[in-house]
Amino acid sequence: MSKPASPARAVTIHDVAAAAGVSKSTVSLVLQGSTLIRDETAERVREAARKLGYVYNRRAAELRSNSSRTIGVVINDLMNPFFAEVLVGLERKLVDAGYIVFMAHTSEDLRRQEQVLATMREQNIAGIALCPVLGTPQALLKTVKSWGIPLVVMVRPLGTSAYDYAGSDNEGGVALATAHLIARGHRHIAFLGGRRGPVFEQRLAGYKRALADAGIAFDEARVFAADPTREGAHDCTLAMLDSHAEVTAAACYNDLVAFGALSALGERGLRPGKDFAVMGFDNVLAAAHSNPPLSTVDVRPGALGEAAAALLLHRISAPGSAPSRYIATPHLVLRQSA
């Protein structure tokens, strides 16, 4: 009785106009908060809208005005809390700015990345924040540019040309971590975890630099590449412990790797921070309460996400401006593991 059949036509701006006794243009203006309309009229319109249960159809609006308040965010590894924290910062800033985010997860799969980018393009989004999967061709920058969609690249650099980028000082950060290990008296230090790629090279460079600064010879055999996951790092650490008994400390590719190392050490009855020192990288939330709490280098993941959002928003509002970058300054945070 009371409820009408469900496929009732949606109430539109037209209906509101009729109910309020004005034209649809007036309603449109009111909805946009225009000051052109007399307050009294505007109130009448809003009242009618409320009464009719009108809901704004942003899709229609955006089609006509050829604008968009949605931003695509593509993340490659949400299982890594670092990226989760970046995403949270990014999302918060974007919705505060009145945007809504399309989120896609690539799982380090290039094909999926291409697919989601294409899909997002069809959606006529206002911008893209991309953390490129390993092996993304540099040409992607040009491609997206040719689409006319503002883009900010996060975390992983993508070639040497100029583009908006939010990342951290990887070399400086790992240099800091390694130097700290050296200062604590360690001489046989491993570089642990991570897969070759731009970020890996930067961090490795920091490790090398710190060694060089201390006059310690770099030994290729002490760099242990492995999947930057807890599991990969755990297994790799175990192997390292067996084959390189002389190493007493590790500068890790990131916190995840460090956690894996912590686990492996515990398994061998070694006390991290006492029997073996481990330094992380990122300072994810979890680092403060691992067992033991992790010494690491802080790059403020959440702030990095916010910075990426800011860069993108700026690019959207000023498309012609020169590309800029946010490089997080790393800070040592010393806890118990080193």
Next chain:
Amino acid sequence: MSKPASPARAVTIHDVAAAAGVSKSTVSLVLQGSTLIRDETAERVREAARKLGYVYNRRAAELRSNSSRTIGVVINDLMNPFFAEVLVGLERKLVDAGYIVFMAHTSEDLRRQEQVLATMREQNIAGIALCPVLGTPQALLKTVKSWGIPLVVMVRPLGTSAYDYAGSDNEGGVALATAHLIARGHRHIAFLGGRRGPVFEQRLAGYKRALADAGIAFDEARVFAADPTREGAHDCTLAMLDSHAEVTAAACYNDLVAFGALSALGERGLRPGKDFAVMGFDNVLAAAHSNPPLSTVDVRPGALGEAAAALLLHRISAPGSAPSRYIATPHLVLRQSA
């Protein structure tokens, strides 16, 4: 010279039609993969589209056809890896089904939740997957239903009426964990972490049931509510250790809490699994390589996300069908912490 001024009007179905020498209707049909069009013609159209760099305007299409391939996902705490894993499973399944996801993060803020739901409504989405913030009124179910938007609730129940829901057997799971602790000979067992709410009550009930089954008296003083974060749990564990020296084991609200406990134990020089037993809940990825590896109850977070997606997709394709639920069966996974 070669490049036209940037605000060049987008190439539309019209332009493609002209280039291919057919009508726009034909192009539309081809784009939808209709079998009505002769192969030869279709190929000609596709070729023209390619050549012109045509990009489908899904927004326009969806406006006309009043359909939608986007789904809103609202998550309350991405910092908790459990939710990140749920999200990944959910997202994967949804994009495989041809959807794209609007992601919003509420940070347990009711106002923000209302805001993002309203925004999503304006976007004319096909469905919503919601993990409600603590304190969400049950009425939200009715509200969303009145909007005509399919909804699946995740993780946290929302009242007693029938609705699509994906969660886990909280009571059974914690009962399992607690029973295991008892089997190991523990008699003074704490229930650690979490904030009062439906999930908390269910898990606490499991704890009580296991105690009762073993003929152990329940003692209210042994339940320690605290923010279900590493930090909250860490502090809470420390306090518990001081005030309740007799307890030798803890059934934790979730893995995050367990990790906090691990950290606190380490700080006190206690060896988890030897000096004090801790059981987690969820079995997030990190549990396999914590220090020590965490004994916990597995509810397969990723699968839970996928199940939520399946429920939602089903509801979308069969709006009238009876509400159904996915309740993950918990399985004990024993590692080193208990």
Next chain:
DNA sequence: ACATTATTTTGGAACGATCCAATAATGCTT
């Protein structure tokens, strides 16, 4: 070859908003 049926193709009217130029109502001067 012709009627009949099946296959392809098509033009205009939607979808629900915004834009813009034009009109109506109001306020201010003198």
Next chain:
DNA sequence: AAGCATTATTGGATCGTTCCAAAATAATGT
């Protein structure tokens, strides 16, 4: 009270697609 600037309001045209009923073309049977 008329003239003029300001302020409010409005009707179409439009965004890029899909829908639908009808038209054109091809295939079939006799």
